[in-house]
Amino acid sequence: MNKAAIIVAGGRGTRMGSPIPKQYLEIGGTPVLMRTLEVFYQLDSAISLVLVIPETDFALWEELCEKFGFEVPHEVVAGGKSRFQSVKNGLDSLQWEEGLVAIHDGVRPFVAPEVVALSFEKAEVHGSAVAVVPLKDSIRKLTDENKSFYQERQYFRLVQTPQTFSLKMIKQAFDVTELHHFTDDATVFEHQGWQVHLIAGNPENIKITTPEDMEYAQFLLQRQS
Ligand SMILES: Nc1ccn([C@@H]2O[C@H](COP(=O)(O)OP(=O)(O)OP(=O)(O)O)[C@@H](O)[C@H]2O)c(=O)n1
Numbered sequence: 001m002n003k004a005a006i007i008v009a010g011g012r013g014t015r016m017g018s019p020i021p022k023q024y025l026e027i028g029g030t031p032v033l034m035r036t037l038e039v040f041y042q043l044d045s046a047i048s049l050v051l052v053i054p055e056t057d058f059a060l061w062e063e064l065c066e067k068f069g070f071e072v073p074h075e076v077v078a079g080g081k082s083r084f085q086s087v088k089n090g091l092d093s094l095q096w097e098e099g100l101v102a103i104h105d106g107v108r109p110f111v112a113p114e115v116v117a118l119s120f121e122k123a124e125v126h127g128s129a130v131a132v133v134p135l136k137d138s139i140r141k142l143t144d145e146n147k148s149f150y151q152e153r154q155y156f157r158l159v160q161t162p163q164t165f166s167l168k169m170i171k172q173a174f175d176v177t178e179l180h181h182f183t184d185d186a187t188v189f190e191h192q193g194w195q196v197h198l199i200a201g202n203p204e205n206i207k208i209t210t211p212e213d214m215e216y217a218q219f220l221l222q223r224q225s
């Protein structure tokens, strides 16, 4: 079975507010994106890796690969204006008709290899596998009338990546006009009327978004070693 992973890193990292986009910042001396690509490569070197970054960063990425002696084989594809467009560009670059594709945020370098492996396993059976984790805090729903209501926490999950799919199905799903609620790939898949299959993610698999996340990332790295 053909396997690919699209690592999306086409964003600008505005919430991080750093001069260099967050996907290229170093954690423990290695850029975030290189750590993410390594997880997939170490798990299975036969997974075809597609890295989506802004076209304006192609030269920067080449320089970084040289500087860090990064040798994990991957194809570089230009990102789009939104995450949806970046994923679509990644999907368009895959020429196979059949297979499985994991879509993963480049800024989630702490994904457990076991979660990636499970996502491919389950997507082969169910057509999709989306990593989620339970909530630790209580939650409330806000209304336009400035009220709030208790919600049953047990019925909610936080959604992570990888989100892994049958290539044929996810290509069909992305062949639509982008909608506002397409905040991830599961919502695009679901828009076809298909159910997504959930799998357990790992809590350390944070999406590096703000400066505090970089501090937590350093902590996670030290804990790993
Ligand atoms: N046009 C875009 C926008 C986002 N992403 C990717 O989608 C993932 C999740 O997005 P997010 O954390 O929001 O990243 P940014 O858009 O870079 O951050 P911000 O919203 O703070 O600008 C990131 O790996 C990001 O690079 C992408 O590939 N293409």
Ligand SMILES: C[C@](O)(CO)[C@H](O)COP(=O)(O)O
Pocket (backbone or CB within 6 Å): 083, 105, 159, 160, 161, 183, 184, 185, 207
């Ligand atoms: C795909 C995602 O990481 C799943 O949690 C999330 O939806 C991305 O959201 P963002 O607003 O693009 O950071």
